[in-house]
Amino acid sequence: MLHEVGSFLVLLSITVNCVLSQDTNIYFPNRGNSTNTENSSTPIEKRNNSSSETESILKDLQTTYNATNHSSRFESSWFVEFPSLPDVFITSTSLPDGECMRQTLRYLQELRNGTLWAFQMYDSSSKRFEGIISGNTRHYGNFDQCFNLEAILPVNENHPDSDRIAGRYCLIDFKFQKTHVMPHVSKPYVMEFDPNGPAWDAIQERGDFRRVKRYLMQLALCVPASCTAKDVEVALTETFKKFGIARNMRIETTVKQEHCQTKDELLEFSTASWIYCYVLLTLLALVVVGNWYDSSMENNELTDKSAIKDLILCFSPRRNLKTIFTATYNHPGLDCIHMIRIFFMSLVIFGHRTMQYYTNPVINANYLEWTYTFPSAMMVHNGTVIVDAYFGIGGLLVAYGILQELDKKKKISVIGLILVRFLRLTPSYMLVVFFNALILPHLGTGPYWEVKIGKESQSCRSNWWTNLLYVNNYVNPQNFCMFQAWYLAVDFHMYILGIFVVYVFWKWPRKLGYTLLVVLTIVSCVIPFVHTYFYNMQPIFMGLPYMREVRDDFYFINYYIKSHMRASSYLIGIIAGAIIHDHKKSTWKLTKAWSRIFFALFAVVLSINIQAFSFKFIDINAEKGPLITALFASLHRAAFSMSMCSVVVLITVGQGLDFHYNFLTPAWAQPLSRLTYGAFLVHNVNQIYEISVARVGRVFTFHNLIWDFVPDILFTMIISLILSITVEGPFKNIEKRFIIHKANQRDRETSNVAQKPKKID
Structure with missing residues (x-):
């Protein structure tokens, strides 16, 4: 039962992405030829695999996020069509050869098969942003589900050696900016915006330095532990860059080393x-x-x-x-x-709690x-x-x-x-x-x-x-x-x-x-x-x-x-x-x-x-x-x-x-x-x-x-x-x-010696 539910949810997520890109079959090129997904052939092992089916799958998957398949409209499309983060990672062709790429391809195969650990890894990741207008710019995903993920992968015809896979939890930083468009800055700077105006007005800084920078966003991504922060950044950068260019945007994707962690790298007791x-x-x-x-x-x-x-x-x-x-x-x-x-x-403790x-x-x-608009709140803000x-x-x-x-x-x-x-x-x-x-x-x-x-x-x-x-x-x-x-x-x-x-x-x-x-x-x-x-x-x-x-x-x-x-x-x-x-x-x-x-x-x-x-x-x-x-x-x-x-x-x-x-x-x-x-x-x-x-x-x-x-x-x-x-x-x-006691004692002894009358010969 869990297998079918997992497969259904993953398929539903992928289908939504495909509908947005007007290509509902690209994730499953063999869909029309096979009624049993689990028994279909999936020979994806290495980048240099010359199998025509592997090349076809990777090519079709990559076109999902090819910027040329998307509308170039900016205001109405960029947020709605923003790609699902884990989908971009597992379909990336930018990963360098090595253990990370090999395990990522295995992750993709097992995800298509509805395997529990792959679904767990996919499900742990943040998919898209939500609540940006309210200032909710950082999204955690499910940390424990990713951090505690561990599985011994069985041998199959495409993977003759047993393998171990674990989860690595990463926080991905995004920076969104319009290209060739200067933000409109004028007084009075406001905290609220015209609901009938452009959404970008509420996201850009608008000159009001007090507001959360809504163009700086963060999503959580669960990847195989063999992938480093640099691997993840390389896998994501090109796709999001193309996505932004097609919409007159500049999207910077950054993955810092301290933002990625796995249970295998926990600090030892020194x-x-x-x-x-x-x-x-x-x-x-x-x-x-x-x-x-x-x-x-x-x-x-x-x-x-x-x-x-x-x-x-x-x-x-x-x-x-x-x-x-x-x-x-x-x-x-x-x-x-x-x-x-x-x-x-x-008040110090209260102030430091507020700073959190x-x-x-x-x-x-x-x-x-909103509290920064009230003078009475200065007892906290200027504490x-x-x-x-x-x-x-x-x-x-x-x-x-x-x-x-x-x-x-x-x-x-x-x-x-x-x-x-x-x-x-x-x-x-x-x-x-x-x-x-x-x-x-x-x-x-x-x-x-x-x-x-x-x-x-x-x-x-x-x-x-x-x-x-x-x-x-x-x-x-x-x-x-x-x-x-x-x-x-x-x-x-x-x-x-x-x-x-x-x-x-x-x-x-x-x-x-x-x-x-x-x-x-x-x-x-x-x-x-x-x-x-x-x-x-x-x-x-x-x-x-x-x-x-x-x-x-x-x-x-x-x-x-x-x-x-x-x-x-x-x-x-x-x-x-x-x-x-x-x-x-x-x-x-x-x-x-x-x-x-x-x-x-x-x-x-x-x-x-x-x-x-x-x-x-x-x-x-x-x-x-x-x-x-x-x-x-x-x-x-x-x-x-x-x-x-x-x-x-x-x-x-x-x-x-x-x-x-x-x-x-x-x-x-x-x-x-x-x-x-x-x-x-x-x-x-x-x-x-x-x-x-x-x-x-x-x-x-x-x-x-x-x-x-x-x-x-x-x-x-x-x-x-x-x-x-x-x-x-x-x-x-x-x-x-x-x-102090000994110093005082020495002072008293010195004083007594000074006051002692000298003998007169």
Whole structure:
């Protein structure tokens, strides 16, 4: 029964193609002479086979897609008559001699016979496009049916040797363009088109850069595993080229190596991967031993102060959990930072989830495009300014902490501060980097697995050292590992700069010190102004529906992730930290009225207006001059940083903000805030994994976006807690016990020696 059904469906598909080309018998030249298809002679084995029947079949099959058999009309025929992709491949005479051609001919023979594996291979492929007008430009076919295909082919009179065939799943890229016709471009650029107008108007770009490029399309094709990406491209190119020429079109067909995958080429578990697993087991063993040893101690106090026992206790999950979940609020302004961190980390996760809809197949991309016409949606589409809030808070804490240290000790160790920072950030960071490089590629398969996970893994294996040295935003930035890791590089660079800036500020008189900070901030704003004004760069990062790879975005790679382009936000934070530190010596307080007015103006009105004004630069119909664009590029990040830092400053120096303080300091905020670094590191793993294993395109709705975001938060916080217990917390304890503690001990000994009275002879 399955045999007859399979044969019927294949025949039906082929018949439709034949009707379109006005030749219903070309697939079966012997149809009129034989009533039993299975018993008909099919001597197709090799290209050099001189059999007249083989030559006749190949010649007749090729004429199916010969461009001269089609109408030359463009508008009405090209989409309707677009050839079925698997039919073009199996009838191609462009395949080079070799195993691929031999197995393809066997595939054709078995398909005519209705053999299950051949029907499975044919059925796995996308046949034509659908939903193009709505922006559905990428079609998956059936990945698993192709990827898991495997069969041992029996010997017959035409194939005397037994053979094995497997499926190779390929994504074929098409680019459609009219020849000798310039697209009509005029304002206003629109998202919707006249339903009575030409269909091509909705497919071409029409000057509106926000729209998905509907002339870039992708279909899935299942071929024998012996065929390479190059073989497939050669087999398809000539036929589609002729098809396009006959319709005044230019059709480019591309098959990338990473777009083709077969089960036979799955990545093997390497020695480095095993070493990584052993490292994880060692960390887990240390946690178990630390918990056992901590539990066996009386009153949790050490009687033997040995370094080994101290090291074991650093991994105690009981102590690390206690550290995480103990809330200690002791500074009105700084206490609010915990809630700010949680809020903005949630927005970071939400924003990166939204970006997955930009760079991956979406069935209803027109709905995503529609959101760009609403200013209120800029809180999502220009969500990148969230990062500047983090830079501002980071600069504030660095300035306040170093000034406190200088007041206490009158000196700082630059090398010591950098080393402590490095040890605090790097262990968890490298654990995630090597997870992406060594373990993640073994955890699944999918249509975009090699495109997403495979590329991420390869980048991490090649460029992990740039992450380790925190130079990944300047060295090989296009081959980045963990696309969000650029933030850590910028933060590390700004931390080093901040040490020197704060030290000079502390040494100089305050008026001169604040003048220095203001001048540096102005200079840091001038840099993006110059780049934007003189090089005609966009003022903001635009994650748009047409984007397929962030690493291919010129602005992201060359401007957005560079430290010198982000310094202004950090320097605003340093100024805020200096103000908070210096206010300790003053009894002056801002009045209740002015505190509330400034809070509303800076924390609320300023931040909202920054987002509202940014809509001007994403609205293609809005008029904006180069000067306004450059000014916005230079000031909006610093302004948003100032907006968020003002919350901390105003609660520190103001009055009448008790409600604001209580709202920003719930008991649960500080524990969750301690998990935000781990959340930053791991949240994208879940997102990229989910996209890579997806078998169908996503549907964009706000409901789906929210219900993608909620599991993201839960999963991320759970993994972050585990990471904090096993890596982040223990290494922070090691840093305190064996570096900071010993450094403080040496300082005390030096101080005691200096204060010891000398003997008078």
